[in-house]
Amino acid sequence: MTITLYSLCGADAARPFSPHCWKVVMALHHKGLAFEERPLAFTAIPTTENGFSKTVPFIRDGQELISDSFRIAQYLEEHYPDEPSLFGGQGGVAAARFVEGYSQQVVHGVVSRIALSDIHAMLAPTDQDYFRKSREERLGRTLEEVAAGRDAAIAALPAALQPLRHMLGHQPFVGGATPLFADYIVFGALQWLKITTGSIHLPADDPVSRWFDRCLDLYEGVGRAVA
Known part of the structure; x- marks a missing residue:
């Protein structure tokens, strides 16, 4: 099914x-x-x-x-235990929880400040109204006030990704030689940034950019199917 x-x-x-x-x-x-x-x-x-x-x-x-x-x-x-493991054991589940916390508490905050106005522009009018009201209530600022700090958020992104960059100095994926769910957690954040703004705002030779490209190539390039 x-x-x-x-x-x-x-x-x-x-x-x-x-x-x-x-x-x-x-x-x-x-x-x-x-x-x-x-x-x-x-x-x-x-x-x-x-x-x-x-x-x-x-x-x-x-x-x-x-x-x-x-x-x-x-x-x-x-x-689906007979299919490839997403975690590689209970230790991988615990490690993925840590990566989830890092991604959502650190990376998402920077990405949202970069992408907020682009996301609003992607929405139909009814959803724009919902998005503006809910996000402005959550952030305590207008979308325009957040957008005014976009350049500063782009400048802050490399530092926010330094823990990932450090890890990639030792292995090609967060999961080691091959990707695990922990990779997909941070990949999701940067894919969100790419689709909404058209870029991940990092140099092509950055280790994070190279890792992101490796993730985009996975599964016959499914990540590249949405521009």
Whole structure:
């Protein structure tokens, strides 16, 4: 049975951009599982699957509905144990939780300051209204005030990625010789940046850029399919 992945898009359904959804896209390909992606606009999410979740990603696998990217990865690991492992054992699960915290607490903050106005521009009018209201309430600033600091956020990005850069001095992937779910966590953040702004705003010879290119090439280049 084909898994259904509900993800996030703007006015163009062919450009899903959520970092958390990209983690799941890569995890499903890693496991070699057949799936259908159904991108949703922000305001369509609460009306889908009888209001199962207010956020994406979530998946339907037969009768099962599972939300949250990390919980989805654990579900795939538990229910498809004969396919390639996403974690490489319980130690890998714990390490991926650390990477998740680093990505969401450090990298996402910088990426959101760079991409916020670009995301708003990608949305249909109804979703623009929702996005502006929810983000301005969350940030305590207007989108325009956040956008005024975009250049400073771009300048701050290399330092935010220094822990990843350090690791890549010793191995090609966060997972070691080959990628694991921990790679897809940080890849999702930079894929979010690339799709929404057109660039990851790093030099081509940066070790993080080279790692990102390796991730884009995985699974017949699925990461390159959305520009």
